[in-house]
Amino acid sequence: VMVWLRRTTHYLFIVVVAVNSTLLTINAGDYIFYTDWAWTSFVVFSISQSTMLVVGAIYYMLFTGVPGTATYYATIVTIYTWVAKGAWFALGYPYDFIAVPVWIPSAMLLDLTYWATRRNKHAAIIIGGTLVGLSLPLFNMINLLLVRDPLEMAFKYPRPTLPPYMTPIEPQVGKFYNSPVALGSGAGAVLSVPIAALGAKLNTWTYRWMAA
Numbered sequence: 001v002m003v004w005l006r007r008t009t010h011y012l013f014i015v016v017v018a019v020n021s022t023l024l025t026i027n028a029g030d031y032i033f034y035t036d037w038a039w040t041s042f043v044v045f046s047i048s049q050s051t052m053l054v055v056g057a058i059y060y061m062l063f064t065g066v067p068g069t070a071t072y073y074a075t076i077v078t079i080y081t082w083v084a085k086g087a088w089f090a091l092g093y094p095y096d097f098i099a100v101p102v103w104i105p106s107a108m109l110l111d112l113t114y115w116a117t118r119r120n121k122h123a124a125i126i127i128g129g130t131l132v133g134l135s136l137p138l139f140n141m142i143n144l145l146l147v148r149d150p151l152e153m154a155f156k157y158p159r160p161t162l163p164p165y166m167t168p169i170e171p172q173v174g175k176f177y178n179s180p181v182a183l184g185s186g187a188g189a190v191l192s193v194p195i196a197a198l199g200a201k202l203n204t205w206t207y208r209w210m211a212a
Contacts (some may be wrong), residue, residue: 002023004157019080028142029151033097037168042137042140042141042144042180042181042184042185043180043183043187045101045140045184046136046137046140046161046180046183046184046185046187046188047184047191048186049101049103049136049140050106050132050137050184050188050192051133051135051188051191051192051195052131053074053077053103053106053107053132053136054110054128054129054132054133054192054195054196054199055195055196055198055199055202056073056077056199057069057070057073057074057107057110057132057199058110058124058125058128058129058196058199059199059202059203060072060073060202061073061110061111061114061124062121062124062199062203063203066120067111067112067114067115068106068111069127070108070110070111070114071104071107071108071111073107074103074104074106074107075104076109077103078100078103078104081100081101082100084098085098096147097123098141099144099146099147100143101140101143102136102137102139102140102142102143105135105139106131106132106135106136106139107132109128109131109132109135110124110128110129110131110132113127113128114128114133121200124196124200125193125196125197125200126193126196128196129189129192129193129195129196130186130189130192130193132192133185133188133189133190133191133192133193134185134188134189134198135185136184136185136188137180137181137184137185138181138185141180141181145185161185
């Protein structure tokens, strides 16, 4: 019975984390941030998404002990978000109004780290967490560049609930320290490591709680 309860609890955690990850995506700049905030919120979005991805992915990966499950987790969240994209499209918004963030390549790097270090948990936390934080802003900026004129979309289809501080503005282009990719990668790489450690610790806590 305890084995069944432990497994059930873990799978329940996985579902809860995946659903909440999708909700976080929707609320981090309304995740239509590509159009509403455009470049302005890219750093905030990058930090929230890299930490969200790493905590769920490493929890899932260490639970199974099988490299590849981080990518599986990222795929689940991606599918959930595509469903949300379809819902907005069904409400009459243009297809380009929402760009689904790119999590899968960063999760693959986490899986590769875990596999290359022969399932070393600490290497996955430090190296894998850093790689997720560094890579996610880059992949998402490439994704953003493929969207048809996000600023035009923002002004043409404003969100009815958009607060004043999220009003779309023209991006500041130029110096390196104003680069949203550089800032997002730097902050994400630093913050993803302790959040990855938290995800690993959640796995331990769950086992201890169920074994009590």
